[in-house]
Amino acid sequence: MPKTNATILIIDDDEDILLSAKLLLKKHYTNIITRDTPKELNQILSSESVDVIILDMNYRIGFNDGKEGMYWLKHILSVKPEMVVILMTAYGEVELAVDSIKLGAFDFILKPWTNEKFLATIQAGLQLSKSKHKVALLESAKQVLEKNIDQKFGPIIGSSDAMNEVMRVVDKVSVTEANILILGENGTGKQHLAREIHRRSSLKNGPFVHVDLGALSESLFESELFGHKKGAFTDAHEDKPGRFELAEDGTLFLDEIGNLPYNLQSKLLTVLQDRKVSRLGEGIERPFNARLLFATNAPLHEWVEEGKFRQDLMFRINTVEIEIPPLRERPGDINDFVLHFLKIFKEKYHKSHLSIEQKALELLNTHSWPGNVREIQHTIERGVIMSDGQEIRGSDFNLITETSVSGKDVEKFDNLNLHDIEKMLVEKALSKHEGNISKAAKELGLTRAALYRRLEKFNL
């Protein structure tokens, strides 16, 4: 049988015990270290990657009160709290051994031992050690990933009166536990603001879990939000926690809440009231502790009046409501965004020398930005990529402007409303890209999911 890759440290003042333990263990594990005193522990722990420590309780001749073992156990766990320590005790010291488990030892082995029991205890300890190691790795990988995502959503840009008012409310509510509903058109920065609220909250060190309800098919809503038990439905091959559980001690951001089907709205209401979730196919109710933020670009208040969205759920989710105005209503922010994204993309594409031609800057400042901040972001990225001189010109941005649409279309602007203009732009982008959804969505400054929703809305 191949040996298991593991380092086991045995400390006992009895040479015979050290020898027989080593002879037994070296048949099964790759690295066995023995010492007759715990005094070198610090040095070993800083130079070796030890998986399990087997520690005797007594070292001084004539002493068998186990105090030394307890002292060293506490010491090891203070230096390495995740260390798996197994204590060796003689008959009559069982009470002491039980106390050591209360202090954090993994288990104890009675001397003299039977080989089978000895190996089984070490194997179990090793398994725990490996799981702890894996959890620690996953935890640090998670922190790196979260930091990366967070960097993508940097500071909040915008100093217009409208944005200052939004931030005044954010200042007040971030530290509370209140449910917040963020309203605003596509690309106005709802998710960006939700992340900022999380960053300013007392749960900032916990996870930020984003669920885009607009991108979930109806059959997946429940299992994504609440989790499922293995076998709950055909594709449920294993137990899976839902997003509510994953957001424990953090923030759960339910984006596009308007897309939640009516029958699930009452289920969500119950979950929010009871602060407990049950996985699909499982009877157990699990309490959760997460701050809830919601967002939508839908006219949710109208939907409540029309009976499409439950009023009682609305009351639950909008303890505080924040509306981010579209960019055309805060033109003072356009320049800030242009400079912000220009800096980011100049760095990304290694074009530090680039600036924007005055005429092009005017064009950006007069554009109506139907795709809001996301549209500016994509437009500046495109401009930086396309420019090949020192200055980005207007044509590098390839903006869909009122002058770039046909004369017939322009006439329509006089008497058509926003709904129709939006529909026309979606049609135009689709025909320009011959029905390619990804390209059309990018051009419009929308996500694919947001474009699909519009296709449905406009019956295209």
Ligand SMILES: Nc1ncnc2c1ncn2[C@@H]1O[C@H](COP(=O)(O)OP(=O)(O)OP(=O)(O)O)[C@@H](O)[C@H]1O
């Ligand atoms: N105030 C802001 N400061 C800096 N960047 C912003 C701001 N608002 C939005 N952005 C950026 O614009 C892009 C779109 O923002 P976000 O995804 O938050 O919009 P959204 O309203 O949630 O969009 P959708 O409704 O399509 O889901 C993101 O890259 C975001 O970082």
